[in-house]
Amino acid sequence: MPITPEQRAEIDRQRAVETPTRRATVAALEDILYEPVPVLDHGFVRVVDYMGDDSAVVQAARVSYGKGTRKVTEDAGLIKYLMRHRHSTPFEMCEIKFHVKLPIFVARQWIRHRTANVNEYSARYSILDREFYIPAPDQLGAQAVVNRQGRGDVLQGEEAARVLALLRADAEQCYAHYEEMLNLREDGTTLDEGRQGLARELARMNLPLNFYTQWYWKVDLHNLLHFLSLRADTHAQYEIRVYAEAMLDIVRRWVPAVFDAFSEYRMGGAHLSRSGLAVVKRLLAGEAVAQEGSGLSKREWRELMESLGRDA
Amino acid sequence: MPITPEQRAEIDRQRAVETPTRRATVAALEDILYEPVPVLDHGFVRVVDYMGDDSAVVQAARVSYGKGTRKVTEDAGLIKYLMRHRHSTPFEMCEIKFHVKLPIFVARQWIRHRTANVNEYSARYSILDREFYIPAPDQLGAQAVVNRQGRGDVLQGEEAARVLALLRADAEQCYAHYEEMLNLREDGTTLDEGRQGLARELARMNLPLNFYTQWYWKVDLHNLLHFLSLRADTHAQYEIRVYAEAMLDIVRRWVPAVFDAFSEYRMGGAHLSRSGLAVVKRLLAGEAVAQEGSGLSKREWRELMESLGRDA
């Protein structure tokens, strides 16, 4: 369970209050507002605020005085046009704020996306919880051989068991020593009245990178989609991809027309290089083309054939 | 009147609709939502959307599960603490979106603030209105002598009349030729069926910098305050300062506790340089200090004495 009963009660209290607003409102997003969507073993992502909807994109593109909407189909058409021609600024006119709980090593990848606002829980100021990420057995990938930054087969048997045991034991021990250095228990009570306790800003350095942190993360829709196009991709590490997938689902609720355009023009489809396009033209002309002489490397050739649904 | 009856009706239609939301809502801002606040002779600024309130700053600073509020006074205290110690990230958690109509030369200053999202009315695509800025007579400042980028006395009599006449006549003539080149009237009808009309993206180059443009401008609270601290300052050009002042008033409605902290720690007060601080210490010790030997230039000395309320 990623949240405590007290946190659950705070969330319920906040969900119970509704006030009228003149702003654009999205019912499907209000439904899940503040609700944590569980990710990994102790993490979550939840929407804590949002600004705008599909028609806010249209409104900004037209710099209009009113809602910007004429008909839903017309709006969807304009949104597709904007996405297709990479007119990104109207998509910057929607904004969303998430509260995310995530392992520190995931947070370190995530933060490389700089065009967002972040407030992270401070371990200089507060004590971190005894919560750390342990991969599910089917995620214990071996080091990939071809792709130096990916995973291969899933580890089995004794090797898998040993990995899980080491991860768990080291996390437990490091946390116990963290408490000992702080001279505090997780609940804030003192361990030994005869000691002072190390400063929090120092003690935290003993915690491994699989410990959970949390932050408020606020981003505009254009930059969110860019983040998702990279992190919901199959090349992304599994542990960040599951967050991206949860957020994609939130985008689908929030701005369905933008989500459709994004699926059509960004996530689906394929980018052909100059040489790749030349190969496709020759194939369409009925020529037999082989990797040699195509101008493509073996890997590029294989990936092109895959995306075209042909045998490499 | 900066807006047309059709625009007025669109705004009224949008103001008439209220829907319930679970998000933070600010009644004082809802009151003026979508309403244009007139600025200069044809311009305006109006709020078209917002995210967050005073307590959203607190919520982010605490990375909290609930509203982040305990008591209003406690929240105000934390907000003052954050402002005072330049913890800027919690202020980035509020966002506001404006629709602004402004002269092009003002837009060119404004856009130098890069950490905002902008969608401007496109003169490649659409025809600009026949609306241009003519200063009020009491704003016709002569070139300042000391400050090379400021204004001195207000021009009087014939010189003033001549300036106003020139500005108006050139704007009228350039717009008339803009229509002629486009082969279109302002209302979109064709002037001469026998001509093709110059491309909009070219014809617009004939318009002077006092013509009005408009845009949607979206910014987080931290960057908005930074913008206002520079543009509501007495050193800013009058024509942008009046926009900043209108927006300051909007900030006061939106996030009153943040506005108070901003007034106390940013807009009020004074920054002392290293040498300026040394002068103040010597004065407090009862020493007689003169500009010579103070380490301050004459201008710095004068400004320090002014801010301390003493004769230079």
Added chain:
Amino acid sequence: MPITPEQRAEIDRQRAVETPTRRATVAALEDILYEPVPVLDHGFVRVVDYMGDDSAVVQAARVSYGKGTRKVTEDAGLIKYLMRHRHSTPFEMCEIKFHVKLPIFVARQWIRHRTANVNEYSARYSILDREFYIPAPDQLGAQAVVNRQGRGDVLQGEEAARVLALLRADAEQCYAHYEEMLNLREDGTTLDEGRQGLARELARMNLPLNFYTQWYWKVDLHNLLHFLSLRADTHAQYEIRVYAEAMLDIVRRWVPAVFDAFSEYRMGGAHLSRSGLAVVKRLLAGEAVAQEGSGLSKREWRELMESLGRDA
């Protein structure tokens, strides 16, 4: 001639001085350092400083202690890999600084790219030169009918002559009145001792958007390539595209391996949408596919067929 003899002499003086450095140096870029490349009738772009070269990209990708280079071919391979997989951060490790002279309406498009540093010549502080852009006759495009923001046929005969005459006369007149309001000639001498002269920050508003301004513009290589991919594109307005093309040529001199990768994976090639990819697969399977039922709009179909070199 876009520059004066005095400016020419300043540039020559600066080009004459060479000092030794331990930094990465690019001979082909040093050759043209400080030299204005003419663009449009009075504009230019010139490189005033740069940081890094092809191998700086490699060095950063490897976080290496030395030069990062092993062999040139190996470096080029890694650069292609990075470009292909959209690993953009290593390209941010090169930086270039341009001095650009350009019409104000071009500057207004250009500045929408926010991830760059800019210092523009201040018309609050200084007097603008009597220099304005007049299109060459073969650039006087009529308004396009299909594409609402493009150009169609070139205007001919009387209509063309009239456009050129209007643009020129209005620019001349507005500048003359600018001088009169300032009570200054272009060379800084006073017109009439009996008048004060309007403040510069006000008088400038009488100048049309085809007047030239200038700025220093500094950008990293990744963001420069993004700018060029949009502005060297055929959809960009001609008057900014010519600047982008001049800068592409500079990139080719500066970082030839990056330029090649950019040509292969960004500028060349084509992006297929999800539906477009499905069409290509069906065509490759020997199916006859028509626009109806393809999931593509007529315009998308036409553009896809064009990029595949087939009749629409």
Added chain:
Amino acid sequence: MPITPEQRAEIDRQRAVETPTRRATVAALEDILYEPVPVLDHGFVRVVDYMGDDSAVVQAARVSYGKGTRKVTEDAGLIKYLMRHRHSTPFEMCEIKFHVKLPIFVARQWIRHRTANVNEYSARYSILDREFYIPAPDQLGAQAVVNRQGRGDVLQGEEAARVLALLRADAEQCYAHYEEMLNLREDGTTLDEGRQGLARELARMNLPLNFYTQWYWKVDLHNLLHFLSLRADTHAQYEIRVYAEAMLDIVRRWVPAVFDAFSEYRMGGAHLSRSGLAVVKRLLAGEAVAQEGSGLSKREWRELMESLGRDA
């Protein structure tokens, strides 16, 4: 020793090569180019490239055709003027690139400054070294009581010894298990041919936050000074402050006039709040002022009196 003999040799090779350039060059920075400045027990910061010098700031402020320099004293005067009036864009025209080796918990604070370019060593791709930070005994601060995010007295005797022993033992054990999970030794050789080894992107999560990482970090001078004003401040955590101090020294070598202006107008001096300024005025008028009724909190009062050199 933070670097290996191989790294030392690579650095020496790079330092040995000088080529002529027409760009601005700073001899005092060339002297230390590529040289690691040791920080903490295994870290360093070293300059790997730079763009511009003091006169580049002046050149940009004037948008000049030549060097922008008239006389050194005149340049220094303009730089002081720009710093004092917060004209930040000319300072963005200088750029510097550092290679930094630093503990992960320091990297996590550092990365919050978003306006910089970063390439970090990838533990998805490569194996981290067995290097971790252990505080020097005089840095083992106890948790501060008043300031919840600071340090108090230095721990002594048995408590200090125990902390150091725990930090060291946990780091050693976690690294040993990291190697075991990877099935690799630090030198890349395989431990047990019968095992596959866990993917690097997973195994790294077992390392504590005091392990060292490294990155290339590139930033413009304005944003660097902003970073330094926050991180070279006494409120910053010691472990990041020592990096900031090393970089301040580098700034002093690189752009001495900017460094002086920064010391005078940013690092030295004091910011008075609105209420603080009112207190100073009353004191200067000879009034006796006490904290009560001053509008200042006790903490603000104490800090104001301290900065004025008076007893609280």
